[in-house]
Amino acid sequence: VRRHLAGWAAFVVVVALLPLALSSDPYLMLLANVMLMFMTLALSWDVVARTGQLSLAHGAFFGLGAYAVAIAHRTWALPPVVGIGVAAVAVGIVALALGVVTLRLRGIYFAIATLAFAEVLRTVALQFPDLTGGTVGISMPPLFAGDRLASYYVIGTIFLLALALSLAVRWSPLHYAVSAIRANESVAQVVGVDVVRVKVALFVASAVLAALAGAFYMPFITHTDPGDAFDIGRSVAALVFPIFGGLYTSAGPVIGTILMRSLEEYLRVTPPWKEGYQVVYGLVIVVAVLFMPRGLLGLGERFGGRWPWRFSR
């Protein structure tokens, strides 16, 4: 445990000092911000997956967080930092309602309901132009007047929260409850795990983190519309990154995000992929489920068991 946590402490120091190396290059600085944002999303999705649940709504919580900040700013002129808090609370309540209704049922209901929820939000956002700006979307002034260094530390803090949640679930007694639920819910129930409560609590915490990432995104990008904020692609990214890196770990989502997101940056501007770059996401999911269920970390463990850094356990 100690060596493991020491590894993470070193990683956090690297993340904190990274801007020293990057701050001269605006593109890399932008990319670093975006990376941390997607790591937050990936880590938070993975926490729900640990209970055996497939959430297809993380992109929607992200979008909801983005809209909440913008609306709070426009309606009450709240500064972004306060708005981010408002967004977190609002999304927490929504996720609680969704979780309480669906998480007492079989896993497929949850997956279906989250997908439907994500899609319906987009429709709703289009239907209430007074509140959301409709198809035109919604804007707000940039965070810290567009200072990428300051925003880096904002999203860095949010990322740390996500990392803390992910590590806490792994290294607290909750880990046993979560693993039991994933293996067999009935058995977990019998041995005394409050299955529904654990699932709902982790789902809400995870949704709030996704919302925080979205609440950061809004003043970072300064404009969004329903098609962008509720893009299903973000829900897909949130699950592809952990799957590629390694499910049910903290290092997996981080590594997966760095590698896959870099690949995406390249494919996006390279014909014939362009917008179809997500085909790689689909392929990665299928191949990973069939041949590498524990992602890169699983491969690493199988073929390089003697590496000094063993993040995965």
Place this chain on the structure above:
Amino acid sequence: VEALPQALLFGILRSGLYALTALGLAISLGVIGVVNFAHGEFVMLGAFIGFWLYVLLSGVAGVGPAVSPLVILIGLPLSALALYIVAVGIFRVTLRPVLRQPELNQMLLTFGLSILLVNATSIVLSPQAKDANLAWRFDILDLGFAGVTYARLASFGVSAVLVGATYLLLARSRLGKQMRAVAQNRLGAQVVGIPIDRVYEMAFGLSAALAAAAGLMLVFQTQVSPFLGLGTILKSFSIVVLAGLGNLAGVIWASLLLGIAEQLVSQYVPNGAALRDGLFFVLIFFVLIVRPSGLRR
């Protein structure tokens, strides 16, 4: 005052394709026990087969006004067969290995397939929506109290026939009985000597063939785009949830309910045409709160 019978008629006609699409989803869910997130993509592929057939017939072959019925006559067997083969292939290569794995892995796999098919289609063909301006989409048959396009009538007719045939297949044929047996009790079916792997395979193929037929009929009503699967599958989900998972008989009345409700909402509620598209979610959420096992079980 005359609007109500018309609304009901349109609602019923609308529900035909819903039933056809949802029945396939319910079969794969009921028999194999896997949620197929790629079901909407089977619909989408069927629609593209219909579109290209239309292009071929009207452009190269130049059949003129006969193109609408010909698209149906040639397209139905063609798209059903094509998707049957594709689905059986997909089943053997990807789905069969994960049948014994946790539910999360199965769902991830079919969701991954869905994304793969959508984006592969959008790269190979084009992300742009295509429009087959089939004459039946605009030709209207006057029924006295309402005018109905041939497209709607044909979609409903084809759906009714195929859904009816599928129920007959399930009720009467040997294969149908085997499918129902597997759906009720996997182990029991295996014990009495039913080759369940083969039954799975054929059930999955059948469900894709039904989806393809539904997709083909969509060509008459809307634009064809690589992304049409998502909206389609969400409505199918709401129907399957409404009927109760694995309850095949419930699919018909659940489709009628969704179709008629959508029509009523778009006709009588202000700003309804927009709200209509969110109705499926209201249904899912409502059912999950009230009777998660389906409304009539």
